[in-house]
Amino acid sequence: MGNSIGIEIDEGFLETLSDLAKKSSLINPELYSRYEVKRGLRDLDGRGVLVGLTEIGDVRSYVVDDSELIPIPGKLIYRGIDIVNIVDGFTKDNRFGFEETCYLLLFGKLPDKKQLSDFEGLLSQYRKLPEDFVRDMILKMPSNDVMNSLARSVLAFYSLDKKADDISIKNVLKQSLNMIACFPLIAVYGYQALSHYHGNKSLIIHSPRPDLSTAENILHMIRPDSQYTALEAKLLDLALVLHAEHGGGNNSSFVTHVVTSSGSDTYSVIASALGSLKGPRHGGANIKVIEMFEDMKKTLGNWEDRGEIQDYLVKILNKEAFDRSGLIYGIGHAVYSISDPRAIILKKYAEMLAKEKGFESEYNLYAEVERLAPEVIGKVRKMYKGVSANVDFYSGFVYRMLDIPPEMYTPLFAISRIVGWSAHRIEELVNAGKIIRPAYKSVSETQEYVTLDER
Structure with missing residues (x-):
């Protein structure tokens, strides 16, 4: 099979094993109702089961009146501020908002002009991959899915970080800022490798520019001529702001809390969140x-x-x-x-x-x-x-x-949501909760062990 993973096996045997796996995994749907299992961690009325508390983001879609749920126009709240007001604020000033949103989600308050400028400068300093990383981790092993390329690169960061397992807040914040800054590079270069090695297109690698915003750098790096209009950059920036956070209950943010609660390292946590986001029921x-x-x-x-x-x-x-x-x-x-x-x-x-x-x-x-x-x-x-x-x-x-290829749609989501994931990871660590371990009821029948000769 050349360089592919795996070996040739009897497909008939594999089909038989597959049927056995399906049969042994099937659970009678009626049992979920009998034991009042909240599938998807949702109540029968559609509300999510309360499993945690957060100050980072809130999603509001109803009010309760005499125990009755009354639907209302949806609201998305970042750190207590309505997303509509956040967007109105930076668009009226005719400036980009993603970096300001990063600061708000990570640190709980909107930055003043100096704080925002210093933070933008810090992200610019972090916006650099380790030497030979692009060649060795991205170009030498191109993936046909940019999300998998992102996850592999994140796990490779672990090998390059001398303090990878240090989960002190200062170190986790440093790791998070590094990934927030580098995600656009890893995603775009992963796409360029895919486009070249799997699509036979020219390989074009643009280095990020320190004077550009996150949205501008994405357009600069992904387009062969690096050209874009002001409206294009502003709309991509807006999309990043709108995808940065959606409460602790969305699948990938919940994964972030779950894996963080085990005491795992930052890179393992973010790789897990990426795996969640890749799913077509979530980010695709x-x-x-x-x-x-x-x-x-x-x-x-x-x-x-x-x-x-x-x-x-x-x-x-x-x-x-x-x-x-x-x-x-x-x-x-x-x-x-x-x-x-x-x-x-x-x-x-x-x-x-x-x-x-x-x-x-x-x-x-x-x-x-x-x-x-x-x-x-x-x-x-x-x-x-x-x-x-x-x-x-x-x-x-x-x-x-915006002429962004479909292969980059979900990675763009990740470029934005890494901010929310980072904030949720820090929140989980600061509050030092118990390891998240929900209950599963076993409904299997009791069997006697039969010796091999008697089976």
């Missing part, structure tokens, strides 16, 4: 939105025909169109019902970029699907719980307009 959803719309554009005769769009959405729900999953990707969220504030903010700026880049008709199609989908879902599924567009609905479209 915006790619499915793009693929759905590509199929929709090919199928529809008229992008402006409301009835034709409705018919297509009904076919999706009936598993007759696109990937036959029955899901309208980008619509609905585990927490938000009336609205996802991130989608509302991103939509506004996506419209501006669509006008600049000539994507207005496609933007109008997205907006029409956003309007029609909740209505169609309500009729077909007879589901009256509110559903709305989530951040993934527009983020993939934004990245596409």
Whole structure:
């Protein structure tokens, strides 16, 4: 098998073993109700099971009135500040907001001008990979998935860090800042290696510039000519801000708390979080939105025909169109019902970029699907719980307009969310909680051991 991992084995034998593994792992679904198991750590009413406390981020989608949940427009709070106010603050000043958001999430308060300048300078100093790292860790073993390349690079940092196992807050903060600064480099170079070795394209490696923001450096490094407009950079910066944190209950942040609670090192923790984020149920959803719309554009005769769009959405729900999953990707969220504030903010700026880049008709199609989908879902599924567009609905479209390849969509999420993960890791360490170990009830039948000769 050349340089591939593995050896040739009897496929029939492997199939038999696979069937045995499936059979031995199957649990009667009725048992989950009998023992009141909260699958997905969620109550029957959809609320998450309370397993911890945090001051970093908060997601609000309802109020409780006489023990009844009343849906409200969604709110996303960073360290007590509404994300809408954070975005309004830096956009009105016509400046980038990701670095300011990093400071807020890590240290609990907004920085003043000097603190922000010093922090930006610190990230710039950290924005450098070890000597020969790109050649030895990224180019010599290119991965066909940038998320795996990121995880491998993070674990390689462990080997290069003389204080890798030091979990003092000062050392963990240093490690975290280093990764926040270096994630854009590792992700972009991982993509360039993929593009070259797996896509036969030219290999172009641009070094980061100390005078550029995180968003500007990403565009500078990923584009062959390093050129971008001010609006492009501002919209990518906005996307990074909106993805930086989403409370402690999202899958990858919870993983961060769980692995940190075991006393493990920073690099193992972040590699675990990356593995969680890679999953299509978490960080990969915006790619499915793009693929759905590509199929929709090919199928529809008229992008402006409301009835034709409705018919297509009904076919999706009936598993007759696109990937036959029955899901309208980008619509609905585990927490938000009336609205996802991130989608509302991103939509506004996506419209501006669509006008600049000539994507207005496609933007109008997205907006029409956003309007029609909740209505169609309500009729077909007879589901009256509110559903709305989530951040993934527009983020993939934004990245596409920015000429960012799909292979980079989830890594961009990671570049942003490493900030939230770092804050949650520090919070878990500071509060020195117990190792997180939820209960699982065994429902297996008792068996007697049978000797080998008697089986």
